[in-house]
Amino acid sequence: MTRPRVYKTEAIVLKRMVQGEADSIFTLYTPNLGKIRVVARGVRKPKSKLGGHLEPLTCSALVLAKGQNLDIITQAQTIEPFLPLRNDLWRTGCSLYAAELVDQFCAEQVENYHIYKLLHSTFLWLCEAPAAELVLRTFDLHLLSYLGYRPEFYQCVNCRAKLEPKRNLFSASGGGVLCPACGQTDLVAQPISTDAIKVMRFLLNQERSSSRRLRMSQELSWELEQLLRVYIRYLLEREVKSVEFLDRLRSSSYFLRSTT
């Protein structure tokens, strides 16, 4: 899509990289342009008018000018600062995980309005929800769906037979569940409990707003996280760095999760 010389857009800031003396390069996710990389001049100076509006995990209204290589941010105004995400380390980590997944999965300048809405509502939800795990698993599943990687939880991905509540397996390379009979087709497939299959179906089918009523045990939540983690790692062919960070936070003796 060709853009005019000066254009406006709303954007969520995913990532910031420093460049030169006082500039930064930002990775943004926008409703109509998808992921874009832009530069902002002088934002690291204390008196910069843009700086505060371009912190990662902020939703801002921007005016951009077409640049030779990267477009240049000329004006910025915060729309939603998602303040609670900044006041709690666990939530900061969780929202950076969501931002990192969007950054890793999306190519530049590929529009996907659903992903923008998903990211925006996930941040809003993380601001208020105590159960960040549920928010993140809902995010994982919906993001994968919008990207075309929706995992299959109704039929065996090999023989297409309807899944029975038996000892099924989850195959990352197959993109879904294998029935016990086809289990041998993927040697690294992991066992998936019937409850996990049900929760995954529920999270995929329900409106995101209604899945917040769900209550999961710690074990089930951990199972879902592990399965989706393997699947995401398989698709990205790399580790998600924020996952390591969240793990380290969890395993440290000072578990910082807020219960408020």
Add this chain to the structure above:
Amino acid sequence: MSAAEPISRLIEALGKLPGIGPKSAARLAYYLLRASEAEARALAEAIITVKENTILCSQCQNISDCDPCAICNSQERDTGIICIVEEPLDILALERSGQYKGQYHVLHGVLSPMDGIGPEDLKIKELVERLKVSSVNEIILATNPNLEGEATAMYLQRLIPPSGIKITRLARGLPMGGDLEYADEVTLARALEGRQEV
């Protein structure tokens, strides 16, 4: 035609410096070629010395030429206050203000989940050890007021055991010469939170 081997080697080495592109590297290389031998030697020696003669201060983890460093060793500084900063350059900035007379602790980075930088990659363990052996009344968290700096400050706040040590955070708000109109919501919220009676 490419430049003679020693020159292209120098251009390549200079080109690795941050902010120096191939054109600037070539210009610098030819400048050094024409410069007096004493000047070139002084530069070379300065580079060697900075690598050989600097160490991390075992107390504050700042880069120094002696251990403990001049600040940690100074009799005039208050040993009861430790100011925690991200980088050695932040110490220079704070020292320029001339307002702070306590000691420092350099983390050499900030928590950055997306870059895979966690608590183990920073000088946090050293800080905890330091707090065990020295009597400290106050800790000032002086990480940058951005997402990563705030995350690091939050982490440290929970980590430092509640043993009567006062933990403070540098005030966040409007910069001198700033403009309310252009201030973002987070800055304004923090500025209102931290308002002071005059």
